[in-house]
Amino acid sequence: xxxxxxxxxxxxxxxxxxxxxxxxxxxxxxxxxxxxxxxxxxxxxxxxxxxxxxxxxxxxxxxxxxxxxxxxxxxxxxxxxxxxxxxxxxxxxxxxxxxxxxxxxxxxxxxxxxxxxxxxxxxxxxxxxxxxxxxxxxxxxxxxxxxxx
Numbered sequence: 695x696x697x698x699x700x701x702x703x704x705x706x707x708x709x710x711x712x713x714x715x716x717x718x719x720x721x722x723x724x725x726x727x728x729x730x731x732x733x734x735x736x737x738x739x740x741x742x743x744x745x746x747x748x749x750x751x752x753x754x755x756x757x758x759x760x761x762x763x764x765x766x767x768x769x770x771x772x773x774x775x776x777x778x779x780x781x782x783x784x785x786x787x788x789x790x791x792x793x794x795x796x797x798x799x800x801x802x803x804x805x806x807x808x809x810x811x812x813x814x815x816x817x818x819x820x821x822x823x824x825x826x827x828x829x830x831x832x833x834x835x836x837x838x839x840x841x842x843x
Contacts, residue, residue, distance in 0.1 A: 724754075789829070
């Protein structure tokens with residue numbers, strides 16, 4: 695998709711909800727990610743995790759956030775003329791993500807503010823849920839998007 699065929703901020707509608715596809719977290723991916731980026735025992739050592747507070751391995755919150763970003767890019771950002779992300783606000787890890795969990799979610803446009811010629815700040819509420827439709831992550835994202843005005 696070319697930049698010109700992607701939506702500009704002028705095309706975005708406040709209140710529009712964008713649904714994500716799904717992504718399943720394998721135990722191998724969970725452990726490999728954590729071994730490199732967050733090597734705490736409850737992420738990388740099954741035995742230690744089983745006797746710990748969560749009763750088994752759980753994904754790093756950073757891994758969960760990375761899955762959210764991947765799904766957001768595929769469902770939303772690949773279709774917009776994104777300039778850059780500005781910030782994540784109120785990131786909340788609401789419950790553990792476990793090996794085998796299939797995650798999905800959505801982003802809802804909360805605001806589109808034209809702050810400079812040629813760009814707008816888009817604020818979106820994001821959420822990620824597990825296969826039981828229980829929320830595992832919530833956040834607010836601020837993203838600069840090209841505008842025609």
